[in-house]
Amino acid sequence: METFLTVIHWFVAIALVVLVLIQAGSADMGTAFGGGGSSSLMGAGGGESFKRKLTAGFAVVFFITSFTLSYLVKNSTGSVIENDGAAKPAEVKKEEAPKAEVPAAAEEAAAKPAEGAAPAAAPESGAAAPEAPAAPAK
Secondary structure: OHHHHHHHHHHHHHHHHHHHHHOOOOOOHHHHOOOOOOOOOOOOOHHHHHHHHHHHHHHHHHHHHHHHHHHHHHOOOOOHHHHOOOOOOOOOOOOOOOOOOOOHHHHHHHHOOOOOOOOOOOOOOOOOOOOOOOOOOO
């Protein structure tokens, strides 16, 4: 029922826009009071009255479908998202990445400074100074 009314509502809305756009605009006040030319195809404003009646009919149907759809949505149970029927996203499990195994020799080399290397001086101004390369052993 709700889907059918929504389709009708969309059709009527599009037809209403088209009908309003194809109607001739009133250029001056004389045409608004029946002063249109009598040499038109359907007489003096004959075609325009049909378009206006059709526009009024579509407007009434548009309002009826608007009120009916709002009433149906208001009185429906649950939320629109729950009634959508779309699948809920799967829960993402956080797994820790496996730790890379470091060979024992690399750990020892990283822990001990190279022989004959000068100790690194602490930076004075708070900015990290690049370390000088170690002197080659002779």
